[in-house]
Each structure stands twice: as structure tokens, then as C-alpha cells.
Amino acid sequence: MAGPVLEMRSIVKTFPGVKALSDVTLTVQQGEVHAICGENGAGKSTLMKVLSGVHPHGSYEGEILFEGEVCQFKDIRASEQQGIVIIHQELALVPYLSIAENIFLGNEHATRGLINWNETLRHATELLRRVGLSDHPETRVADIGVGKQQLVEIAKALSKKVKLLILDEPTAALNDEDSGKLLDLILELKKQGITSIIISHKLNEIRKVADSVTIIRDGRSIETLDVKAPETTEDRIISGMVGRDLDHRFPERTPHEPEEGAAPALEIRNWTVHHPIDQQRKVVDDVTINVRRGEIVGIAGLMGAGRTELAMSVFGRTYGRYGGGTVLKDGKEIRTKTVAEAVGHGIAYVTEDRKHYGLNLIDTINRNISLSALGKVAKRGIVDEHEERQVAEGFRKTMNIKAPTVFEPVGKLSGGNQQKVVLSKWIFAGPDVLILDEPTRGIDVGAKFEIYTVIDKLAAEGKAVVFISSELPELLGMCDRIYTMAAGRLTGEVPRAEATQEVLMRQMTKDKEVTR
Amino acid sequence: MSTDVTDKSPAAAPPGRSGGSAPGGGLLQLMLDGMRRNMRQYGMLLALGLIVALFAVWTDGDLLLPRNVSNLVLQNSYILILAIGMMLVIIAGHIDLSVGSLTAFVGAFAAVLTVQHNVSWPIAVVLCLLAGAAAGAAQGFFIAYLGIPSFIVTLAGMLVFRGVTEILLEGQTLGPFPDGLQKMGNGFLPEVGPETNYHNITLLLGLVLIAFVVLQEVRDRKRQQEFALDVAPRNIFLLKLVAIVAALLVVTLLLASYKGAPIILLILGALVVGYGYVMRNAVFGRHIYAIGGNLPAAKLSGVKDKKVTFLVFLNMGVLAALAGLAIAARLNAASPKAGLNYELEAIASAFIGGASMSGGVGTVLGAIIGGLVLGVLNNGMNLLSVGTDWQQVIKGLALLAAVGFDVWNKRKGVS
Numbered sequence: 001m002a003g004p005v006l007e008m009r010s011i012v013k014t015f016p017g018v019k020a021l022s023d024v025t026l027t028v029q030q031g032e033v034h035a036i037c038g039e040n041g042a043g044k045s046t047l048m049k050v051l052s053g054v055h056p057h058g059s060y061e062g063e064i065l066f067e068g069e070v071c072q073f074k075d076i077r078a079s080e081q082q083g084i085v086i087i088h089q090e091l092a093l094v095p096y097l098s099i100a101e102n103i104f105l106g107n108e109h110a111t112r113g114l115i116n117w118n119e120t121l122r123h124a125t126e127l128l129r130r131v132g133l134s135d136h137p138e139t140r141v142a143d144i145g146v147g148k149q150q151l152v153e154i155a156k157a158l159s160k161k162v163k164l165l166i167l168d169e170p171t172a173a174l175n176d177e178d179s180g181k182l183l184d185l186i187l188e189l190k191k192q193g194i195t196s197i198i199i200s201h202k203l204n205e206i207r208k209v210a211d212s213v214t215i216i217r218d219g220r221s222i223e224t225l226d227v228k229a230p231e232t233t234e235d236r237i238i239s240g241m242v243g244r245d246l247d248h249r250f251p252e253r254t255p256h257e258p259e260e261g262a263a264p265a266l267e268i269r270n271w272t273v274h275h276p277i278d279q280q281r282k283v284v285d286d287v288t289i290n291v292r293r294g295e296i297v298g299i300a301g302l303m304g305a306g307r308t309e310l311a312m313s314v315f316g317r318t319y320g321r322y323g324g325g326t327v328l329k330d331g332k333e334i335r336t337k338t339v340a341e342a343v344g345h346g347i348a349y350v351t352e353d354r355k356h357y358g359l360n361l362i363d364t365i366n367r368n369i370s371l372s373a374l375g376k377v378a379k380r381g382i383v384d385e386h387e388e389r390q391v392a393e394g395f396r397k398t399m400n401i402k403a404p405t406v407f408e409p410v411g412k413l414s415g416g417n418q419q420k421v422v423l424s425k426w427i428f429a430g431p432d433v434l435i436l437d438e439p440t441r442g443i444d445v446g447a448k449f450e451i452y453t454v455i456d457k458l459a460a461e462g463k464a465v466v467f468i469s470s471e472l473p474e475l476l477g478m479c480d481r482i483y484t485m486a487a488g489r490l491t492g493e494v495p496r497a498e499a500t501q502e503v504l505m506r507q508m509t510k511d512k513e514v515t516r
Numbered sequence: 517m518s519t520d521v522t523d524k525s526p527a528a529a530p531p532g533r534s535g536g537s538a539p540g541g542g543l544l545q546l547m548l549d550g551m552r553r554n555m556r557q558y559g560m561l562l563a564l565g566l567i568v569a570l571f572a573v574w575t576d577g578d579l580l581l582p583r584n585v586s587n588l589v590l591q592n593s594y595i596l597i598l599a600i601g602m603m604l605v606i607i608a609g610h611i612d613l614s615v616g617s618l619t620a621f622v623g624a625f626a627a628v629l630t631v632q633h634n635v636s637w638p639i640a641v642v643l644c645l646l647a648g649a650a651a652g653a654a655q656g657f658f659i660a661y662l663g664i665p666s667f668i669v670t671l672a673g674m675l676v677f678r679g680v681t682e683i684l685l686e687g688q689t690l691g692p693f694p695d696g697l698q699k700m701g702n703g704f705l706p707e708v709g710p711e712t713n714y715h716n717i718t719l720l721l722g723l724v725l726i727a728f729v730v731l732q733e734v735r736d737r738k739r740q741q742e743f744a745l746d747v748a749p750r751n752i753f754l755l756k757l758v759a760i761v762a763a764l765l766v767v768t769l770l771l772a773s774y775k776g777a778p779i780i781l782l783i784l785g786a787l788v789v790g791y792g793y794v795m796r797n798a799v800f801g802r803h804i805y806a807i808g809g810n811l812p813a814a815k816l817s818g819v820k821d822k823k824v825t826f827l828v829f830l831n832m833g834v835l836a837a838l839a840g841l842a843i844a845a846r847l848n849a850a851s852p853k854a855g856l857n858y859e860l861e862a863i864a865s866a867f868i869g870g871a872s873m874s875g876g877v878g879t880v881l882g883a884i885i886g887g888l889v890l891g892v893l894n895n896g897m898n899l900l901s902v903g904t905d906w907q908q909v910i911k912g913l914a915l916l917a918a919v920g921f922d923v924w925n926k927r928k929g930v931s
Contacts, residue, residue, distance in 0.1 A: 315816070316815075316816075316818075318815065318816060338818075339815060339816060339817070339818040340818045340820065342818075343818045349816065351816060356810070356812055356813070357812045357813050357816050358813055358816070359810065359813055360805070360806055360809035360810040360813055360814070360876065361809070361810065362809050362876050362877060363805060363806070363809050363876070367802065367805075370802075371802070371806055371814070371817045371819070372817035372818055374799045374802055374803075375799070378798075378799050381798050381799050381800065382797050382798050382799070383797050383798065383799060383802060385796075385797065386739070425817070
């Protein structure tokens with residue numbers, strides 16, 4: 001090997017309230033395919049944003065050396081001029097422009113502001129050939145599939161004279177065939193001398209294309225392994241990804257004793273959901289789960305496993321297209337076609353994306369808390385502000401929401417306090433079953449413990465809790481049982497006593513082979 | 517005033533405050549925040565006061581002559597009625613371009629009923645309001661249930677209703693209206709009681725209103741104190757009370773020394789109080805703010821967003837019908853060109869009064885203040901014989917300045 005092309009030394013990146021990267025060192029050799037893996041939220045994407053200048057120089061600590069020179073990128077353009085191109089998880093293509101127009105967007109073949117179409121098409125055709133795409137360059141991007149769009153992104157990168165290509169979960173939205181093609185292309189580009197960094201948590205992919213893998217955990221680089229070495233097994237990588245101690249503190253929990261004979265509070269049977277746009281794709285595939293009163297049941301899974309989609313489609317069909325399955329409450333089948341019906345049956349869903357789906361950020365704490373159950377503080381359609389304020393004040397004290405008054409707009413609160421408002425809102429609705437989707441995402445350790453305590457109390461009061469999380473220690477610390485999902489399918493059910501991070505991670509990375 | 521403002525903690529730090537301080541901000545920050553919020557709330561009111569004062573000076577006091585104040589109310593009442601409905605539409609995150617045409621259509625409908633078919637005027641009024649409701653409901657259906665953007669639906673409505681108006685009227689002006697209907701646009705409260713220099717009922721109504729407002733303010737403050745919440749310092753509160761009382765008293769006296777309170781003002785007053793209450797206290801009002809503020813979150817909270825949107829447009833139709841009746845009654849004729857560009861005035865009123873393009877923000881009172889800013893500008897410039905050409909330029913700049921100030925103020929709040 002010709003020595004390192006990229007060195008990132010002791011990178012530290014802090015967001016308000018959260019340390020996303022606390023110490024990451026990454027060395028990528030010239031001409032290799034280097035994989036980065038780690039759990040959701042480990043800091044992989046943040047690291048790549050630091051590298052590509054999305055987080056400009058000065059907003060992080062540490063040093064970046066590319067081809068031996070110190071880099072201080074102030075934006076993406078600066079990093080692209082050096083030949084570092086990042087392809088994000090969400091593709092950045094304009095759907096109603098042609099392939100050729102997309103490839104040269106912001107970088108047009110033009111003289112004095114007028115586009116030279118002949119040159120554009122010639123060059124586009126050449127690039128498309130390199131990535132193995134036979135579509136005409138004047139085809140609209142909206143008219144080709146996601147797999148081909150991914151290839152257009154790579155063609156766009158090639159047009160920028162890429163030396164280091166970064167792919168963030170490139171196969172997350174692709175089917176097997178397209179994934180295979182893409183991985184082959186990465187190997188082909190490697191032969192042409194292009195170095196790649198690929199972020200992925202599909203271990204079989206990493207084994208197929210990568211030369212080495214760096215594992216990131218909790219914002220630190222743990223180790224770099226040689227993928228081709230015999231001792232680098234999938235288990236070895238898994239233990240690197242999860243090998244953290246249970247250093248978070250959890251409230252003392254007495255495990256739930258299942259009642260004999262009682263029907264589960266909530267049971268979801270054979271639930272299938274199709275993608276809202278790509279209706280061939282099953283996002284949730286024949287999933288059956290249940291949760292009893294007083295029980296906390298976890299759902300573990302990596303990005304794209306279909307956990308949120310499962311929850312939201314059950315909660316008033318708020319995601320995707322229904323493809324079959326039934327919901328039973330206390331043994332009786334119920335309708336949950338609308339949110340109002342689901343809430344009426346005592347189901348609450350606390351979203352993973354509190355800013356977009358959970359809160360009206362411009363409105364006040366008290367009005368956010370009361371929204372899902374306004375009827376409780378209203379008589380004949382008129383809200384009793386007096387009572388509403390008392391309710392909100394009550395939650396402010398019991399949930400320890402740090403705000404001077406309940407009339408503070410929730411947009412001004414910290415993430416942890418916003419989360420407490422969302423939880424208050426749904427506790428106020430008085431549900432029997434709470435589906436909590438990543439309830440501790442993006443909040444600090446102290447607030448996490450407070451949220452755990454609340455969840456524990458809810459279970460102790462006899463509520464059934466479904467706990468969706470990407471943090472395995474959190475699931476292990478809180479749950480009575482844990483389901484695992486991968487690629488829309490249920491891949492396992494593990495009781496508390498048998499659950500370890502390694503067991504769960506193995507089932508979460510099973511992908512599709514097992515079910516075939 | 518013998519109101520017992522039992523104020524135990526007049527200073528700026530009531531006991532409840534110590535419970536928790538905002539993350540990363542001290543008392544000073546809180547005070548600045550409070551000022552900024554008040555700024556947003558009172559900024560336009562101050563601007564309105566300033567505009568009134570300026571024009572009063574420029575017109576040598578003509579602006580505030582009893583006759584002119586009375587005129588000002590009559591001229592602007594329909595824009596204000598439209599502005600109330602428009603505020604709801606904009607808070608819900610939509611827009612309604614059809615209301616100007618709809619007022620013309622309703623006026624024409626009223627004329628056809630009463631003039632051509634001799635329908636008695638109360639029945640005609642009810643039929644007109646129903647027609648407005650139907651028009652609003654139709655548009656609301658397309659917007660809420662079929663998901664067609666409100667801009668498109670109401671743009672279509674604007675053309676359709678204007679066209680139908682011209683068809684109904686065959687391009688002619690139709691009138692006059694029966695007396696009862698005319699009163700709605702032009703009439704005043706009847707005069708009774710002993711001979712004074714003032715209009716007795718108007719005076720009485722004004723005093724009752726003042727007493728009511730003062731009582732309400734004091735009760736509000738007391739209840740806030742019961743909960744140990746932030747209240748304005750006592751002297752500022754008193755200042756505010758005095759200002760409100762003075763303003764109401766001046767308007768009452770001005771109206772009472774001419775022909776008394778116009779009937780349309782009473783209707784408008786009832787609408788302001790009613791809609792203000794609904795938007796603040798009713799579940800329906802809350803749901804409007806919720807879907808405008810964050811539609812996905814509102815849906816996931818079980819708010820029936822489609823129904824709410826539908827009702828908001830239905831309501832806009834009814835209010836447009838009411839405004840249409842008022843216009844026709846005032847002009848004493850239905851004209852194919854009635855209500856031209858009124859939708860734009862109503863929209864401008866809402867935005868001057870603090871609405872936001874993205875929805876979720878605004879108050880009924882704000883819409884009224886915004887409408888009055890435009891109305892006083894109109895009237896004042898008329899008195900100064902400013903041509904309509906320049907009037908439009910100045911009104912346009914006023915809208916830009918008002919919203920620009922708001923954006924600037926908000927950005928300062930963020931940084």
C-alpha cells in the first residue's frame with residue numbers, strides 16, 4: 001500500500017448539550033475500501049460531516065490530513081475541490097431534472113452562463129458508462145429507481161474528479177440486486193484507484209467489499225481491523241460495536257411476572273406494511289408481537305429495520321400502506337385506522353422525532369401537553385384554562401420540566417425537557433399502552449435517567465410499555481423482553497435473563513439470509 | 517376606581533419564579549424576553565396609535581372629528597369582518613383569495629332576492645349567509661378532503677364567484693335594497709331617553725363596555741397571581757388600564773356626539789369578542805393553532821385536521837357573506853365590481869396584525885388592529901387628498917414594513 005491518503009486525528013465535535021464525537025482517529029490507506037461501523041448514534045455520520053466540511057473547520061477540534069496536507073474545509077465545496085465527495089443517505093438529486101442536469105448541477109459545462117448541451121451529454125454518457133448505467137442521460141431522475149439514482153450520485157461524484165468517495169449507508173434503501181451492483185461498482189472504482197469510505201452496519205457487505213474496518217462507539221474510535229485477516233469474524237466486529245459496559249444507570253426494576261391466562265394488553269398479529277411510494281417494498285413484513293400490562297417490551301433494530309414504521313402504521317395508519325394484519329387489545333380485535341381510534345382504545349405513540357411529529361414548537365408547554373386530550377380539560381367545547389394550567393403545572397413539577405412557567409414556548413426548551421413535555425402529553429391522555437420510540441434520543445445522561453424512572457413508574461402502575469430503542473444497554477437495563485427486527489422482519493425474541501448485547505446484535509444484523 | 521387590586525408582590529419577582537430558571541439564562545434574560553414578547557403584542561397597537569396621532573396632526577384634527585370617526589367605522593367594517601375570518605384561515609396555514617369575489621356574489625344574490633323577487637329582507641339575510649356557508653364549504657371540501665392547495669382552490673373560487681356575480685347581475689348595478697337591510701350597512705342605534713348632547717344608548721353601551729373590560733383585566737390579573745405567575749408590575753398594569761379606558765372613552769364620546777354607534781359596529785364587536793373567545797378558549801380554536809403550527813404533530817395527537825380545515829373555510833364563507841351584505845347595504849346596490857381586491861386587504865390586515873406565512877400564529881385582535889392600520893391610512897390619506905395611486909404605494913410599503921419589523925424582531929430573538 002502507498003501509505004495513508006487520509007488521517008483524521010483526535011476529532012472532537014460538540015453540539016449544544018451533547019458531545020457527538022469525543023475522540024476519533026481514522027486512518028485510511030491509499031486505494032482501499034474502508035468501512036466504518038457502529039451503532040445508530042455512535043457518531044459515524046457526524047464524523048463524515050466533519051470530514052466533508054458540512055461542519056466547517058473551527059466547529060470541531062482535531063486535525064485532518066488529506067494526501068499529507070492539513071485541511072481546513074469551510075464548506076462542502078472546499079472539500080470537493082480536494083476530491084473528497086460524500087454521498088448522503090438521503091440522495092441529493094432534483095427529481096424533475098434529467099440525469100445529465102443532475103450530474104453537473106452547480107458544476108455545469110457552460111460558457112458565459114449558457115449551458116453547452118453537447119458537451120454535457122457527451123460527458124454524462126461517458127460517466128454513466130463508468131458506473132454501468134445504460135439509461136439515456138436526458139431521462140428524468142424521478143423516472144428511474146432508487147438503485148439507479150444511487151449510481152447517478154456516484155457518476156456525479158466522478159464528474160468532480162473524486163479521489164476519496166464517502167458513502168453513507170448506500171444500500172439502506174436498495175434491494176438485494178441493486179445492492180450487489182453497487183458493491184461491485186465500489187470494487188471496480190477501487191481498481192481505478194479511487195479510495196472509498198463506506199458506512200454500513202450490514203456485516204456481510206463489509207466482508208464483501210472492505211479491506212479494513214474502523215469501529216466507532218459512543219463518539220470514540222475503538223479499533224481498526226483488517227477485514228481480510230482470519231481472526232476478523234463477524235462476532236469480532238459485533239463485540240467491538242457493543243463492547244461497552246452497562247455504564248448508564250437505570251432505576252431498580254422488579255421484573256414483571258406474567259399473569260396466567262390474562263390476554264396481552266396489546267397484540268399485533270401478522271402485521272405487514274408497504275412503503276408509501278415504492279409499494280412493492282415491504283417495510284414491515286408479517287410481524288407479530290405482544291405486550292402485557294406492567295411489562296416493558298423492547299424492540300431492537302438498526303436503521304431501516306422497520307420499528308418506527310411498525311409503530312406508526314399501527315397507530316392510526318400514520319405510515320405507509322396497510323398490507324394486512326390485526327391489532328388486539330386485551331384479547332379483542334380493535335380498529336386503529338385513525339389516530340383518534342387508536343387513542344380512544346388507550347394507545348399512545350411517543351414519536352422518535354419530537355420536533356417534527358411530537359410538538360408544536362411555537363406553542364406553549366401547557367397547550368402542547370393538553371392537545372391530545374383537550375376534552376379532559378374542556379366542557380362543551382370550551383377549554384378551562386384554569387384547569388389546563390393546573391394540569392400542566394402538575395406535570396412541570398412531577399416530570400421536573402425545567403422552565404420558568406408553563407407558558408414558555410417548547411421550542412425554547414432543551415431536548416430533554418422537550419421530551420418530558422411529549423411524555424407528559426401522552427401520559428395525560430391516560431393510555432393503557434404506551435409505544436415509546438427512541439424516548440432518550442439526543443438528550444443528556446441526567447435527563448435520560450429521569451425518563452427511565454418515569455417509564456418504570458408507568459409499568460409499575462400497570463401500563464403496558466413498548467420501548468423502541470437503538471441503544472442496547474438501555475433496552476437491557478429496562479426491558480422484560482426484547483424483540484429484534486431486521487429489514488422489516490421479526491428476527492428474534494429474547495427474555496431479559498438471556499439478553500446480552502452480543503445476542504441482540506447478532507439478531508439485528510441477520511438481514512435476510514436467515515429467512516430465505 | 518374602587519377595584520381592589522390586592523397586590524402582594526408588586527416587584528418583578530413573584531414567589532413562583534424561583535422554581536426553575538431557564539437553562540442558560542438569568543433574570544435579565546427573562547426580562548428581555550418578556551419585553552420582546554410584549555413588543556410583539558403591543559408593537560402594532562403602538563404603530564396604530566402613532567399613525568392616528570400623525571394623521572390627526574396632519575389633517576388639523578379632521579381625522580378625529582365625530583363624523584369622520586363614524587365614517588371610518590362604516591368604511592372599514594367589512595374589511596375587518598373579512599380579516600377575522602382570514603386570520604383563522606392563515607393561522608390554519610392556508611390562504612383564501614376568493615373572499616372579495618364572494619362578497620360581490622352574496623351582494624348580488626341579496627339584490628336578486630329582495631329587489632327582483634321581493635323576498636323579505638330577514639329571510640334574504642339568512643339565505644345569503646347559507647349561500648356563503650355553501651360556497652365556503654365547497655372550497656373547504658376541495659382543500660381539506662381532496663388535498664388541493666388552498667391557493668389554487670380559492671384562486672379558482674375568486675374567478676368563479678366573480679363570474680357568477682356578473683351573470684346574476686347581467687353586468688348591471690341592482691338596487692335599492694329594503695330599508696331593513698340598508699340599516700345593516702348605514703344604520704345607527706336609535707336615540708331614546710332625555711335630551712343630552714350625546715347619543716344616550718351609545719354612551720350607556722360604551723360605559724358598560726368599559727366597566728366590563730376593566731373587570732375582566734383585573735380578574736385576569738388576580739387569577740394569574742393566584743397561580744404565582746409572572747404578572748406585569750402594578751404601575752405598568754395601571755397604566756395599561758388607564759390607556760384602555762381612555763381609548764374606549766374617547767371612541768365612545770366621539771361616536772355618541774355624532775349619530776351614535778353604527779349597527780355594523782355592534783355586529784363587528786360581537787364578532788371580535790366571540791371569535792376572540794373561540795380562538796383562545798375553545799377546543800376548535802386550539803385545533804386551528806395546532807394544525808397551523810405543526811400539522812404532522814397535530815395529526816399524531818388525534819386532531820381531526822381535515823374537519824378543522826373544512827370548518828375554517830366554511831366559516832370564512834359565512835363571514836364573507838356577512839361582509840358582502842354589509843357592503844351591498846352600505847352602497848344600497850349590488851355591483852359586479854363590489855369587493856374588488858378586498859381579499860388582499862383582508863390578507864394584508866392579518867399579516868400586519870401578526871400572522872405568519874407558515875401558520876400557527878396570530879390573534880383575532882391582531883387582525884382588527886392590522887385592519888385599522890390600513891383603514892386609518894386610507895381614511896387619513898383621503899382627507900389629505902392623496903391620490904389612490906400614492907395610497908396604494910404607501911399601503912404596500914406599510915405592509916412590507918410591518919412584516920419586515922416582525923421578521924427582524926424574531927431573528928433578534930433567536931440569536
